[in-house]
Amino acid sequence: MGKLSKLLLALTFAFSITSSAFAVVVASWGGAYTESQKLGYGDPSAKKLGIPIDWVDYSGGLSEVKAQKEAGAITWDIMDVYAMDTINGCDEGLFVEFNFDKDFPPAPDGTPASQDFFTTMPSKCAVGNILYSWTYGYHDEKIGSNKPKTIKDFFNTKKWPGKRGIYKTAMHNLEMALAAEGVPSGKLYDILETDAGLERAFNKIKELCTDPKGGCVFWSAGAKPPDLLMQEEVVMSTGWNGRFFNAEIGEGAPIKQVWDAQGLDYQYMSVVKGGPNEADAMKAIAEMTSTEGLAGSAKYIAYAPWRKSSLKIIEAGEPWYKDGKTNMLPQMPTAPDNTKNYFLVDPIFWADNSTEIGEKWEAMKAGL
Amino acid sequence: MSNETQRILTTDGIPLEESLKKVERKNKIKAFLLVSPLLFFLIIAYVSPILGMLFTSIDDRMVTNMLPKTFKVMKQWNGKDLPSEKVFEAFYQDFKILVEENRHGKLATQMNYEKNGFKSILKKLRRKMEKFEEGNYKEQIMSVHKRWADVEYWRALKRRSPSYTYSKYLKGVDMYENEKSQIVQVPEDRRIYKILWLRTLEIAFFVTLFCFLMAYPIAHLLATLPMKYSNLLMICVLLPFWTSLLVRTASWMILLQQQGIVNDFLVWIGIVANDNRPVMMYNKIGTYVAMTQILLPFMVLPLYSVMKTISPSLMRAGKSLGGTPFITFWKVYFPLTIPGIGAGCLLVFILAIGYYITPELVGGASGNLISNQIAYHMKHTLDWSFASAMGLMLLTGVLVIYWVYNKLVGIDNIKLG
Numbered sequence: 197m198g199k200l201s202k203l204l205l206a207l208t209f210a211f212s213i214t215s216s217a218f219a220v221v222v223a224s225w226g227g228a229y230t231e232s233q234k235l236g237y238g239d240p241s242a243k244k245l246g247i248p249i250d251w252v253d254y255s256g257g258l259s260e261v262k263a264q265k266e267a268g269a270i271t272w273d274i275m276d277v278y279a280m281d282t283i284n285g286c287d288e289g290l291f292v293e294f295n296f297d298k299d300f301p302p303a304p305d306g307t308p309a310s311q312d313f314f315t316t317m318p319s320k321c322a323v324g325n326i327l328y329s330w331t332y333g334y335h336d337e338k339i340g341s342n343k344p345k346t347i348k349d350f351f352n353t354k355k356w357p358g359k360r361g362i363y364k365t366a367m368h369n370l371e372m373a374l375a376a377e378g379v380p381s382g383k384l385y386d387i388l389e390t391d392a393g394l395e396r397a398f399n400k401i402k403e404l405c406t407d408p409k410g411g412c413v414f415w416s417a418g419a420k421p422p423d424l425l426m427q428e429e430v431v432m433s434t435g436w437n438g439r440f441f442n443a444e445i446g447e448g449a450p451i452k453q454v455w456d457a458q459g460l461d462y463q464y465m466s467v468v469k470g471g472p473n474e475a476d477a478m479k480a481i482a483e484m485t486s487t488e489g490l491a492g493s494a495k496y497i498a499y500a501p502w503r504k505s506s507l508k509i510i511e512a513g514e515p516w517y518k519d520g521k522t523n524m525l526p527q528m529p530t531a532p533d534n535t536k537n538y539f540l541v542d543p544i545f546w547a548d549n550s551t552e553i554g555e556k557w558e559a560m561k562a563g564l
Numbered sequence: 565m566s567n568e569t570q571r572i573l574t575t576d577g578i579p580l581e582e583s584l585k586k587v588e589r590k591n592k593i594k595a596f597l598l599v600s601p602l603l604f605f606l607i608i609a610y611v612s613p614i615l616g617m618l619f620t621s622i623d624d625r626m627v628t629n630m631l632p633k634t635f636k637v638m639k640q641w642n643g644k645d646l647p648s649e650k651v652f653e654a655f656y657q658d659f660k661i662l663v664e665e666n667r668h669g670k671l672a673t674q675m676n677y678e679k680n681g682f683k684s685i686l687k688k689l690r691r692k693m694e695k696f697e698e699g700n701y702k703e704q705i706m707s708v709h710k711r712w713a714d715v716e717y718w719r720a721l722k723r724r725s726p727s728y729t730y731s732k733y734l735k736g737v738d739m740y741e742n743e744k745s746q747i748v749q750v751p752e753d754r755r756i757y758k759i760l761w762l763r764t765l766e767i768a769f770f771v772t773l774f775c776f777l778m779a780y781p782i783a784h785l786l787a788t789l790p791m792k793y794s795n796l797l798m799i800c801v802l803l804p805f806w807t808s809l810l811v812r813t814a815s816w817m818i819l820l821q822q823q824g825i826v827n828d829f830l831v832w833i834g835i836v837a838n839d840n841r842p843v844m845m846y847n848k849i850g851t852y853v854a855m856t857q858i859l860l861p862f863m864v865l866p867l868y869s870v871m872k873t874i875s876p877s878l879m880r881a882g883k884s885l886g887g888t889p890f891i892t893f894w895k896v897y898f899p900l901t902i903p904g905i906g907a908g909c910l911l912v913f914i915l916a917i918g919y920y921i922t923p924e925l926v927g928g929a930s931g932n933l934i935s936n937q938i939a940y941h942m943k944h945t946l947d948w949s950f951a952s953a954m955g956l957m958l959l960t961g962v963l964v965i966y967w968v969y970n971k972l973v974g975i976d977n978i979k980l981g
Contacts, residue, residue: 255943256943256944257943257944257946258943258946259942259943259944259946262946283683284673284946286669287669287670287672287673287683288669288670288673288946289666289667289669289670405929412929413846413928414846414928414929416924427821427822427823427824428822428823429821429822429823429845429846544683544684547676547683547684548676548680548681548682548683548684549680549681550680550945551676551677551680551945551947552680552754553680554940555754555756556753556754558756558760558932558937559753559754559755559756559759560753561929561932562756562759562760562763562929562932564929
């Protein structure tokens with residue numbers, strides 16, 4: 197009996213430690229990205245606030261947290277989400293609405309938080325985290341001496357025959373198609389709103405995918421584009437700039453990316469309403485998205501911090517990359533050299549139209 | 565007296581018949597209690613989720629309750645032209661209450677499922693509404709966004725008025741009910757579900773066929789070889805079965821890709837030219853190869869268990885009666901294996917019809933099956949009622965196949981092992 201009760205006691209103790217009911221749980225996308233978050237601002241914030249921060253992986257979407265809410269057992273406090281999901285999650289009442297200037301600390305020079313952000317938020321439930329970008333990359337050694345430079349080159353199968361890797365859903369592909377047609381970036385979504393414009397974008401993609409010299413391979417995971425290029429499945433592939441950066445600088449692969457007509461997109465964080473530690477979660481999110489916090493994550497991955505003031509810290513600390521010799525600012529989607537021609541991915545357009553365009557997209561894919 | 569002797573009594577004086585019944589009843593209760601945890605488990609883990617799914621797929625009370633006045637006034641609207649001022653006013657009043665209770669976001673999500681573009685115009689309406697003046701709501705709402713003057717959006721609103729609806733099932737076969745209550749097809753460039761259903765069936769059918777063609781000889785070998793060889797062969801069948809699905813899928817990707825091992829080998833032995841390597845990945849070939857290999861054990865095992873029980877003397881008897889090897893196989897051996905074939909085919913087909921990770925990874929554009937769409941609506945659009953409807957349609961499809969099989973072969977003939 198004595199042994200048994202001791203064992204039970206030990207077990208309860210072990211269980212109470214591992215479950216750590218007091219930690220703030222953040223759901224994010226895993227891989228190099230979560231690593232950059234954890235090392236860049238997660239661990240420092242936890243140390244500063246004395247609140248443990250745990251990281252769990254998920255693959256996007258709001259289904260898990262909706263199910264948790266319906267079951268009455270919310271286990272996540274903070275989520276790293278797409279813009280579209282912050283809009284939908286806010287509408288569904290899943291996330292806490294912020295008062296930006298009150299809930300988030302000002303920049304070191306005293307600028308209020310809302311003025312320090314790059315643009316306004318798509319919803320009241322989202323606070324900006326990083327800016328990333330949709331670019332395209334190629335295998336530097338296999339492409340030949342003539343390197344692609346513009347978005348038009350991505351569609352030029354005469355000069356660069358071979359398959360292209362594109363994202364599996366319509367998002368970004370349609371914008372890219374119109375940009376290659378020469379539509380100025382400010383007008384992309386106005387034209388996509390019209391039936392004729394949508395048709396035009398669809399035809400451009402269809403032409404590329406049915407071209408006997410071209411063809412399409414669809415990717416879904418962010419790690420795939422550099423992989424497809426290295427395996428020579430495709431000659432060019434769209435992808436996320438941080439992943440190309442990771443392949444090129446982090447791993448030394450012969451991959452180069454083209455910034456022309458890059459699609460700037462944002463990643464946000466939201467606090468789950470009614471989560472186990474809502475108050476601690478608010479403190480943690482404020483600390484993590486502070487000027488120093490966001491600058492910290494840029495040490496590990498080439499995504500731009502959401503706060504303008506963070507750039508100053510990076511600039512002062514160059515070479516900022518963890519290897520100690522790579523300057524980070526020129527690698528950012530927001531660097532002046534990279535933003536000569538760019539467009540902003542419009543979350544409201546996609547929140548509105550993703551189902552219908554998605555159906556058209558799948559119908560097109562089915563006919564390839 | 566004679567009556568007394570006919571009824572046999574126990575030592576307690578109770579008629580034996582009653583006493584037996586009592587014991588039997590006790591046993592029945594005991595037996596029931598024994599299986600009751602399982603029954604309970606089945607109800608909780610199997611029956612109730614299916615009923616729940618059925619209910620989610622037809623339940624639309626949320627929207628009905630959100631716009632009570634609007635739907636009441638809308639009953640008089642013919643659905644042809646733009647609705648009257650009355651409808652606009654009722655809608656304005658309903659929506660105002662929703663905004664006050666902070667429930668308008670849910671309405672926006674729901675309406676956006678019905679007709680894309682609703683989300684932003686409802687949000688815009690919410691912002692502009694604060695400055696609305698009393699009266700003439702039609703004009704004021706229509707000035708918020710041009711889509712409010714589009715009759716299609718009002719028709720979409722009307723379609724959501726019933727509390728219970730089968731519209732999600734119609735959507736699952738590319739149909740919808742128009743304003744004249746006719747069931748018609750959606751515009752041609754948006755018909756995708758029929759294509760996906762057919763593709764799912766096609767892939768499941770061919771995977772089952774390939775599995776059968778490959779598993780039959782393997783199972784026969786397993787059943788007839790001496791123990792020491794058959795054990796080794798059995799391990800070869802089971803080893804992949806114990807390996808993770810993703811690992812096996814990833815290995816096929818390494819094997820089949822353009823610069824992969826199979827292609828390298830073909831180039832090396834000179835069958836194909838280096839610049840003309842066959843495409844075996846990111847198309848249907850990849851899906852067939854990977855899924856057949858992954859599902860093969862589900863065909864081999866039932867076949868093996870049936871073949872093991874067939875006595876070799878039957879074949880010898882057939883031969884001694886003058887049958888050629890083919891005739892004896894076809895007339896004696898094959899009919900005896902039908903229970904195993906049935907079990908294997910049903911198992912593989914049902915598993916294949918719901919597969920989606922492997923096709924998505926190796927199938928390229930053709931790897932999008934109906935289950936991928938269910939997952940997409942579960943995870944990304946959060947349209948759970950549509951996902952439930954499609955899930956149930958898939959389940960019904962499986963049950964129909966089961967029923968057809970039962971009619972053709974007879975379910976008693978199935979042998980799972």
